[in-house]
Amino acid sequence: xxxxxxxxxxxxxxxxxxxxxxxxxxxxxxxxxxxxxxxxxxxxxxxxxxxxxxxxxxxxxxxxxxxxxxxxxxxxxxxxxxxxxxxxxxxxxxxxxxxxxxxxxxxxxxxxxxxxxxxxxxxxxxxxxxxxxxxxxxxxxxxxxxxxxxxxxxxxxxxxxxxxxxxxxxxxxxxxxxxxxxxxxxxxxxxxxxxxxxxxxxxxxxxxxxxxxxxxxxxxxxxxxxxxxxxxxxxxxxxxxxxxxxxxxxxxxxxxxxxxxxxxxxxxxxxxxxxxxxxxxxxxxxxxxxxxxxx
Ligand SMILES: C[S@@+](CC[C@H](N)C(=O)[O-])C[C@H]1O[C@@H](n2cnc3c(N)ncnc32)[C@H](O)[C@@H]1O
Numbered sequence: 001x002x003x004x005x006x007x008x009x010x011x012x013x014x015x016x017x018x019x020x021x022x023x024x025x026x027x028x029x030x031x032x033x034x035x036x037x038x039x040x041x042x043x044x045x046x047x048x049x050x051x052x053x054x055x056x057x058x059x060x061x062x063x064x065x066x067x068x069x070x071x072x073x074x075x076x077x078x079x080x081x082x083x084x085x086x087x088x089x090x091x092x093x094x095x096x097x098x099x100x101x102x103x104x105x106x107x108x109x110x111x112x113x114x115x116x117x118x119x120x121x122x123x124x125x126x127x128x129x130x131x132x133x134x135x136x137x138x139x140x141x142x143x144x145x146x147x148x149x150x151x152x153x154x155x156x157x158x159x160x161x162x163x164x165x166x167x168x169x170x171x172x173x174x175x176x177x178x179x180x181x182x183x184x185x186x187x188x189x190x191x192x193x194x195x196x197x198x199x200x201x202x203x204x205x206x207x208x209x210x211x212x213x214x215x216x217x218x219x220x221x222x223x224x225x226x227x228x229x230x231x232x233x234x235x236x237x238x239x240x241x242x243x244x245x246x247x248x249x250x251x252x253x254x255x256x257x258x259x260x261x262x263x264x265x266x267x268x269x270x271x272x273x274x275x276x277x278x279x280x281x282x283x284x285x286x287x288x289x290x291x292x293x294x295x
Contacts, residue, residue, distance in 0.1 A: 004034035004078045017067060020047070021058035027074045034078035042083060046073045049087055080215035095146065095173060097137045100165040104224035106139040110200050112282045113255045113289055114143040117198045120251050121148050124195045129154070131245065133186055133199035133238060136224060138166030138179070140198050145175045154192065156184040159223060186234070187241045193250070197242050200255040205231035231257055236267050239292070243273035246294035254290040261287045268292050 018026070024043050031039035048055055050070035056062065062070065073086055084090035084105045089098055092106050093114055099105050117140065121130060127150050132141040135155035145153050155170075157163050163181050170179045184190055204212065204225045212225070227233055235256055242252045252274065256264060261279030268274040274292035282288035 004080070016061045017064070018061070019058065020056045020060050020062065023047070023062065023067070023070060024058070027070070030074055030078055034080075036077060042077060043074070045083060046070065046077060046086070049073060080218055082215050082219055085219060092137075092139045093143055095142065097139055097142070097169050098165060098172065099137055100161060101219070102221045103159070103162045103165045104136045104220055106137055109282050109288055110139060110255060113198065113200055113253060114140055116280065116289055116291070117144055117196065117253050118147040120253065121151055121196055124148075124151075126150055127152070128195040129192065130196040130198065131190065131192075131194045132156070133197065134158075134162075134201050134224075134234070135166050135181070136162050136200075138169040138181075140200065141166065141179050142169055142173050142175055144196075144198070145178045146173065149178075151178065153179045154182060154190065154194075155179055156182045156186075156190060158183065158185050159221065161221075162224075186237060187245055190245060193245055193247050195247055195249075196251045196253070197238075197246060198253045199234075199238055201227070201234035201238060203227040203231045203235055203255070203257050203260060205229065205257070227257075230260075230263075232260060232263060232267075235260065235264055235290075239264060239268045239274065239290075240271055242292075243271055243294050248294055250294045252290070252292045252294070255288060256290055258286040258288065261290060264290050 027043035028039045031042055036042055047070055050066055050073050082105055084099050089096050090105055093111055121144055130144050130153045132155040135141050135157050138155055141153045141155035145151055155166055163183055167181055170176055182189055202225050204227050206229055265277045268277045273295050275295050277292040279287045280289040
């Protein structure tokens, strides 16, 4: 989406300013002109945000203060700032996460990875241990810890901002006693072994980076997305090192991009330690998840 700098005026229908319905109509048109999908829905969400959670009636009027807030939010969204960043939060499975600028906003595909990981976690022996590599907001670590009360999770990231955001979410969800956060370059600070390792590492191929939507390229951390020349750098590193950190029979689950599965399975088989390797599809029918087990 191009950088959008519209500044259309909304007509005042009385001396008290335009009605909420007129403001919503204006905002929808502005957002549509900036290429925002579902502009009417997003306009309503921004209005609720501007009004601190209230949903004013269509015929009501906003105070100049709230109207100013609403206009600024619409302008920011028009420039491509993702809605979850404006709201400061996003939903993940059945819970809410705080999101911060520079920390990847969890995606629906990753909910699929979390569901697969939870299914496996529920079948593990008592007091199992899981590792979330590149935890970002802490989405996967929190989903796992919430799903199984005797599970201990170590969540690592190289990025201090991500760790701070994850720390916030872990505390807000009351999981401090079971989710440990640690700064680490993948396994470098992780000597322990685990029953389950899960990761959504950066996997965008360098040549595909420019094709990502403007709001992703401009507002999401490159470090969270850039997977090197073919997008496989982090994935291959994790597949090669994971067997040393898994208990026998332990599981490795990774998110990947369609088209990377076959290569990754080849790398996994070359380790001679990972067996039962396969790739599963996401809800959109695209190959998205690598699964393997430690011999
Ligand atoms: C695609 S994001 C995934 C975030 C989160 N797990 C999720 O699914 O929403 C990748 C994460 O890996 C982290 N990361 C990138 N390189 C890393 C490295 N060398 N070691 C550890 N974490 C890394 C990034 O900071 C980012 O938080």
